[in-house]
Structures are given as C-alpha cells and as structure tokens.
Amino acid sequence: MNIILKKNKVNELENLLDKLIEEGGASYAFLTDMAGNLICKNGESPVDTTTLAVLAAANFAATKEIARLIGEDEFSLLFHRGQKENIHFTKISPDILLIVLFKPYVSLGLLRLKVDSVKKDIGCLENKIYGCD
Amino acid sequence: MAVINLKEKIIQVKIVYYGPGRSGKTTNLVYIYNKLQEKLKDKMTNKLISINTKGDRTLFFDFLPVELGKIHGLDLKLQIYTTPGQLIYDVTRKLVLKGVDGLVFTADSLLVRREANLENLEILKKNLAYYNSSLEEIPIAFQWNKRDLAEDGVPLLDIDTLETDLNAVLKAPSFPASALNGYNVLKTLKMAAKLTIQSVIKKLVLPEGRAKAIGS
Known part of the structure; x- marks a missing residue:
C-alpha cells in the first residue's frame, strides 16, 4: 500500500506535531509508517x-513481537529515558507511528496527555488516508 | 510501501537484500556505502546502520539511505535494507520485509550452499505471504554472488544451475557478481531500483492501484 501526501495535508499534520512542541514541551516530533x-x-x-x-519503527516492531511472545497484544507505553533526551513511541493507527523526543526536565505525564490529544486529532488520519475525508 | 511527499517533493521506496547467511548481503551494502563515500567525500551525510551480533553477523538489519536523483520532479530516496540470513532470526527477518517495494536475492554461488539458497527462497515466499504479498507482486533481481572465488579454484555452482534452481519461474533479471570487489554490485542495485520504481508508479497510476492519497 503506497501513501501519497499532498501539500495541504502535510501542513495539517505538521501543525498537529507543532502542538506537541508548543504545548507539550517536546523538542522534536515525527510520524513514520x-x-x-x-x-x-x-x-x-x-x-x-x-x-x-x-x-x-524497527524498535517498535521488535517490542511488539516481545509483547506477543509473553502473551500481550502490545505494550501500551513505550519510551526510553536518557541523560539528555527521552523518546516516546505511540501507535496512531495500524500503519502509523508517532515518535516524540523530549528533554528529561519535561513532564512525561503532560507529554502523554498532549500525545493523547494529538493522537485523537490525527485519529482521522487513517480515514483521510483511505480517502474518506 | 512507498511514500510520496508532495510538499517535500520526495518519493521513498524500500529495497531489501535477502538471501542465505554469509551470502554477502551486508558486503553489498558496505561496497555501495564506500562507493558513495568516495564520490561525495565531505558532502556524505548518509550513514550505514548495522545491528549486528558480537561476531559481526547481522542480528536485525543493515540500513543505508541513498538518494538517486530525480524522477518526475521528485527526489528519489532509496531505503536499502539487508535481512539477517541465519534461520534463527526468522522473526526479525520478517519484520524487515514489512512494506517492502523491491527485492534483491543475493544467492551464494558456493557449491555447498545450493540447499541454503533454495531453502531461503522458499522462506522468502512464506515471509511475503505473511504480509499477503508474493514474488509475483514484488519486483526482484537475483545476484549470483562470490563469482570471484572461481579464480581460487573454489567449487562454485554454475550460472545455469542457479538460474534453474531459483529463477526458472520468475525469469527476473540476474547478475553474476562479487560483492567483495564490486563486480556488478551497483548494476544489481540499479536494476532493482528501476524495477521497484516502475512497479510503484504502475500501482499509483492504475485506478485499481492501492495508493492511499492524503490531501487534495
């Protein structure tokens, strides 16, 4: 399945990612398939x-396989804490992953709240992908 | 799964090198990487990522992003991966194949590896079937690697045997090669890239093509 991203939708998605930076304190956010x-x-x-x-994407896929091996469907929270940078993974849809980088001084709770809200906003992405918008 | 971003004017496709363990998949990527470095020198920003075991065997994958100029006004970005060849890594190998747009099957020309080549092609079919795909849908180029060993008197499979064993049905483009000295390495990649782009474009332009369009 191929994806064609048109300019207006890229702008829309970038604005949603900007919310995580402006309101959630993230330093960098991106979407990957x-x-x-x-x-x-x-x-x-x-x-x-x-x-x-x-x-x-590889890390998320490998972790999902680990979850399946131990009888879980998948892990709901996937994040790595570092000395200077943290990284947070969220599955937006079966095909799309949201990755957020944030500094250790940023509250994980606040970031997760913002990620949840953005996730809902991007939630219709899949419908848009399938041309239902 | 190819991604076309019309804002950034980029088309990204995924090409995976598949084949038995120690057949030279990683060596192909290392050669391509070194050639790029020779050409681009300080401008080189691409990195070769390898997730290896302690003994330098591929554990998860190798990854090399390559920019190959423009096509229809879009910058063509190849995402080149290798899979781990060893059978025990079947789970991770399957993960690497997710969303694959094109394949290179690196076969080992050593006479003693005939069974390993056959076995790997069968596993490739199973791995693709897991994603509801098949070798009829994904373009493939074959590479008969390690031809240089003939000079050292090492018993090799002849090209006809390799063709009959692995390529009799698909009749895909194939290249005798040596990943170690670079013989036909770039030629194989160019052919795989060409077939992949043709296939992606065909899927996109056909009305029944399975492209997802985001935006207007």
Missing part, C-alpha cells in the same frame, strides 16, 4: 531523521 518511511516531521532535528524513523 511501520515500514520506517518518514511521513512528516516538526521541530529541531538533533539527528538524521530518516535513520531515526527506520530504527524507531
């Missing part, structure tokens, strides 16, 4: 986003 293709991004990129998208 489960195959590791970068869909769109917002914020100041600390690294090569193409590679980050690939590794994030």
